[in-house]
Amino acid sequence: MLEGKTAVVTGASRGIGRAVALELAEQGAQVIINYNGSLESAEQVKSEIEAKGGKAEAVQCNVADFEQCSDFISKVIKDFGKIDILVNNAGITRDGLLMKMSEKDFDDVIAINLKGTFNTMRAAARQMIRQRSGRIINMSSVVGICGNAGQVNYAASKAGVIGMTKSAAKELASRGVTINAVAPGFVETEMTAALSDKVKEEAVKQIPMGRFGKPEDIAKTVAFLASEEAGYITGQVIQADGGMAI
Numbered sequence: 172m173l174e175g176k177t178a179v180v181t182g183a184s185r186g187i188g189r190a191v192a193l194e195l196a197e198q199g200a201q202v203i204i205n206y207n208g209s210l211e212s213a214e215q216v217k218s219e220i221e222a223k224g225g226k227a228e229a230v231q232c233n234v235a236d237f238e239q240c241s242d243f244i245s246k247v248i249k250d251f252g253k254i255d256i257l258v259n260n261a262g263i264t265r266d267g268l269l270m271k272m273s274e275k276d277f278d279d280v281i282a283i284n285l286k287g288t289f290n291t292m293r294a295a296a297r298q299m300i301r302q303r304s305g306r307i308i309n310m311s312s313v314v315g316i317c318g319n320a321g322q323v324n325y326a327a328s329k330a331g332v333i334g335m336t337k338s339a340a341k342e343l344a345s346r347g348v349t350i351n352a353v354a355p356g357f358v359e360t361e362m363t364a365a366l367s368d369k370v371k372e373e374a375v376k377q378i379p380m381g382r383f384g385k386p387e388d389i390a391k392t393v394a395f396l397a398s399e400e401a402g403y404i405t406g407q408v409i410q411a412d413g414g415m416a417i
Contacts (some may be wrong), residue, residue, distance in 0.1 A: 173397060177251045179244070180289060181205040181234050181411030183280045184212035186360035187310065191258055192216055194394045195218030195344035196225035200256065203247055204229045208262070218400045223394030227320055234261045244294035253302060256397045257295045259288040262328075262360060266321045284328035285335070291337060296348065305348040306369030306397045309336050313356040313412045330352075349405040356412025358384040380413035403407045 174294065178195045182188040184206040196202045204227055206213035208237070213229035220227040230249075247254055262284045263277035265389035288309050299305030314322055315329025322400055333352055340350040357374050363383060374417060375381060392411045395401055410416050 172199050173256070173394070176200040176255040176256065176397075177203070177253055178249070178256035178397065179203045179205060179247055179254055179291070180260055180294070181232075181287070182207075182254070183258075184209040184216060184229075187221070187355065187386045187389050188258075188260040188356060189216050190251045190390040191225070191260060191393050192385070193219060194390035195256065195397065196227060197219040197223070198339075198394055198398075199225075200397075201226035201228075201251065203227070203251075205232055206241070206297065207233050234259075234280040235242050237290050240287070240290035241294045243277055244291065244298070246299050254295050255296050255302075255398040256306045257291060257308070258290055258393055258397070259307070259332075261287055262310065264322070264325050266325065268321055269323050271318055272323060275303040280324040280328050281331075284325070284359065288332055289335060292350075294341070296343060300343065300346045301347045302345040305343075306401075307339070307348065307350040308393050308396045309350070311336070311351045311352040311354040311408060313354050313416045314411060316408070316410070316416050333382070336408070337406045338356075338364065344405050349396075349402065351401075351406065353389060353392050353396070353406060354410045354416070355384060356391050356410075356415040358386060358389060360386060369387070377415055379417065381415065384411060384413055388409070 178200040180192045183192040183204040217227045217229045312329040313334045315327045336352040
C-alpha cells in the first residue's frame with residue numbers, strides 16, 4: 172500500500188495516466204494529476220479519486236517546458252512537503268513514414284515524450300536525493316524496443332526513455348531512489364480506438380495473449396514498481412504487452 176505517499180502522474184487526465192492516478196490513489200497515495208490542455212478531464216479524475224475518499228490535486232504543466240517543470244515540481248514539494256513517486260506518462264504521437272515526416276512532427280514528439288521525461292526527472296531527483304528515497308517510473312513502449320513502421324519519432328523517443336532510465340538508475344541507486352520503465356504494447360485507449368478494425372485485428376494476431384491490454388493492466392504494473400515490495404528493482408524495463416515482444 173502507498174499510504175502517506177505523494178505521487179505525481181504526468182499526462183494523467185486520460186488513458187493510461189488516468190488509470191495510474193486512480194490506482195495509486197486507491198492504494199492510499201495523494202495524487203497530483205498533471206495535465207497540459209485538458210483541465211476538464213483532469214478535474215474529472217480528481218473528482219473520481221475524491222469520491223472514493225482519496226486526495227488529489229490537478230496541476231497544469233507543459234512537460235516539454237524545462238522552466239515550467241521546475242516550477243511545477245517545486246510547487247508540489249512546497250504544497251505537500253515531499254514527492255515520493257513520479258510517473259512520467261505524458262506523451263503524444265505524430266505518426267508518418269520517414270520520408271514524409273516533417274521536422275516539426277519529429278521535434279514535437281521528442282520534446283514531450285523524451286525531453287519531458289528528462290525535465291520532470293531532473294526536477295524531482297534533487298528532492299528524492301535529499302529524502303534518500305523515491306520511485307520514478309517512466310512510460311516507454313514496446314515500440315521503443317521493437318520499432319514500428321510509421322513511428323520513427325515515437326520509437327526514438329521511447330527507446331531514449333529506456334536509455335535514460337537505465338543511466339539515471341545507476342546514478343541514483345545509492346541514494347535510495349529506484350528508476351524503472353514500463354513498456355506497454357497495444358492498450359485500449361483513445362489512440363487505439365481510432366484504429367480501423369482491420370488494423371486492430373492484425374495487431375491482436377501479434378499478441379500471444381490474444382487481446383489488447385487495458386489501462387488498468389499498466390496501472391497495476393506501475394503501482395507495483397512504486398511499492399515497497401519493488402525496493403530492490405531498478406534500471407529495469409517491464410514489458411506489459413501480453414507477450415508481444417517476446
